[in-house]
Amino acid sequence: MDLMLLAAEAEAAVPKWGIFVDVEGAISGLLTTLILTGLTYYWITAARAGRNIPSIRRLPGLDAITEAVGRATEMGRPVMLANRRDGLGDVETFALWGYLSHAATLAAQYDTRFINLTGSHLVLAVNEAVIQQAYLEAGRPDAFNQDDCRYFPSNQWPWSSHCAGIIMRERPAALLWVGSWSGEASILPEAGSQIEAIQIAAVTTTGQLPFFIASCDYVLMSGEVYAASAYLSKEPVMTGTIVAEDCAKLLLMAIAVLGALVEIARPASQWMTNLLKF
Amino acid sequence: MLRREVPAVLTTVMAIFVFLSAMLFPLEEMKILARTDSLLQFMGNMALFLGGINLFRLHSRNIKKKREYWPFSLWLLAVFVFFTVLGIVKGNNDPLYKGLYDALIVPVNASMHSISAFFLCSAAFKAFRIKNLDSIVLMISAVWVMLASVPIGEIISPNVGIVKDWLLAVPGSAVARAMANGLFLAGFAATLRIFLGLERRHLGQ
Numbered sequence: 115m116d117l118m119l120l121a122a123e124a125e126a127a128v129p130k131w132g133i134f135v136d137v138e139g140a141i142s143g144l145l146t147t148l149i150l151t152g153l154t155y156y157w158i159t160a161a162r163a164g165r166n167i168p169s170i171r172r173l174p175g176l177d178a179i180t181e182a183v184g185r186a187t188e189m190g191r192p193v194m195l196a197n198r199r200d201g202l203g204d205v206e207t208f209a210l211w212g213y214l215s216h217a218a219t220l221a222a223q224y225d226t227r228f229i230n231l232t233g234s235h236l237v238l239a240v241n242e243a244v245i246q247q248a249y250l251e252a253g254r255p256d257a258f259n260q261d262d263c264r265y266f267p268s269n270q271w272p273w274s275s276h277c278a279g280i281i282m283r284e285r286p287a288a289l290l291w292v293g294s295w296s297g298e299a300s301i302l303p304e305a306g307s308q309i310e311a312i313q314i315a316a317v318t319t320t321g322q323l324p325f326f327i328a329s330c331d332y333v334l335m336s337g338e339v340y341a342a343s344a345y346l347s348k349e350p351v352m353t354g355t356i357v358a359e360d361c362a363k364l365l366l367m368a369i370a371v372l373g374a375l376v377e378i379a380r381p382a383s384q385w386m387t388n389l390l391k392f
Numbered sequence: 393m394l395r396r397e398v399p400a401v402l403t404t405v406m407a408i409f410v411f412l413s414a415m416l417f418p419l420e421e422m423k424i425l426a427r428t429d430s431l432l433q434f435m436g437n438m439a440l441f442l443g444g445i446n447l448f449r450l451h452s453r454n455i456k457k458k459r460e461y462w463p464f465s466l467w468l469l470a471v472f473v474f475f476t477v478l479g480i481v482k483g484n485n486d487p488l489y490k491g492l493y494d495a496l497i498v499p500v501n502a503s504m505h506s507i508s509a510f511f512l513c514s515a516a517f518k519a520f521r522i523k524n525l526d527s528i529v530l531m532i533s534a535v536w537v538m539l540a541s542v543p544i545g546e547i548i549s550p551n552v553g554i555v556k557d558w559l560l561a562v563p564g565s566a567v568a569r570a571m572a573n574g575l576f577l578a579g580f581a582a583t584l585r586i587f588l589g590l591e592r593r594h595l596g597q
Binding site for chain 1: 414443497500508516571584
């Protein structure tokens with residue numbers, strides 16, 4: 115019994131990393147947030163003060179949206195933007211609204227029919243408002259058609275067959291795939307290829323990227339997907355947030371290299387792993 | 393003002409609240425989040441209810457005016473009413489209710505899933521077409537991984553599997569992790585833009 119008590123006392127205390135209770139990664143998360151917020155504040159201030167900040171490189175996928183809507187106008191066929199599984203609170207959905215607003219405004223300006231299909235009834239309500247606002251800003255509120263803002267429950271295969279059905283029936287000349295996708299990515303872009311639509315994908319799920327790369331004309335991947343709003347707005351303040359993100363990427367690369375060197379030099383210490391868990 | 397500023401202020405306040413909560417306490421202990429979740433659930437259910445009424449109105453109009461594809465509207469309404477009544481009367485654990493669902497939806501889902509193989513072949517044909525050095529490397533790697541994933545690969549040589557594992561675990565995972573890091577940072581920056589009220593597309597701005 116005494117031995118057991120001694121052993122219990124000798125056992126190292128479990129570190130409590132949270133500020134009040136045990137939350138793994140709380141401090142490192144706080145530090146990451148503070149660093150990124152600090153960088154963003156610095157670059158936004160620099161942009162507001164009129165100082166020169168690096169510009170965003172050209173993203174052909176985003177520039178191609180104008181070309182795709184123009185092509186649809188010439189062919190007299192609609193433009194369609196689809197998103198299946200991202201919900202109201204997902205960051206992908208906020209990115210989606212950037213694409214939706216831009217593409218709907220272009221479609222309204224060119225007097226081209228715009229179809230939106232989503233898998234979330236809550237997102238549908240916001241999508242409708244975003245598209246309506248885009249038509250209003252383009253000076254064509256009368257052209258907004260609520261029936262073209264469509265919802266279908268997000269169950270994977272029924273949604274896919276519904277979406278493929280719309281593609282085959284309505285034959286959109288331009289297709290935009292935005293957000294996170296799963297197995298349906300193997301079917302839908304191929305259905306788009308069959309009707310020879312120009313296809314642009316902005317995909318956040320790395321596992322499904324190959325399907326989009328094989329079938330689409332332009333693919334925005336990884337961080338590019340979220341840069342749409344900043345890129346399309348061309349506002350220096352928004353660009354500042356992207357520059358801050360790139361600075362954080364450099365910092366992350368430095369940590370990765372440092373971590374690799376430390377782990378090679380002292381494999382047993384796990385210094386970097388513990389630091390990141392802090 | 394009410395339409396634009398209030399949602400933006402609410403977004404920032406809630407973002408600060410959730411962020412601080414995550415730093416101070418485990419989120420699952422926060423009862424307030426459970427309350428917001430049930431509010432979201434309530435909103436969702438109300439939307440579903442309204443959606444049901446809207447669906448009924450829209451398809452009744454299709455049938456009344458004999459619009460294109462009106463028999464499908466009739467079929468949809470028949471199934472909709474039948475399943476609603478059956479679910480309310482017998483409950484969703486009833487063998488008939490579950491059996492009908494399993495007999496209809498499961499085979500249809502399986503059929504949809506199985507046809508993805510044909511679409512995959514068509515996509516693979518395009519991706520593996522040799523145009524330049526990159527596509528040669530891609531095609532060789534893809535053929536190697538496919539060969540190692542079927543029994544004939546093991547028969548040819550046990551080393552086929554070793555190379556496949558290396559391809560997936562080293563170059564494949566390195567690229568996937570680099571992309572995941574980029575996604576995380578970009579997602580973080582996007583969240584920060586919403587948090588600071590810079591991004592307001594969802595408010596129609």
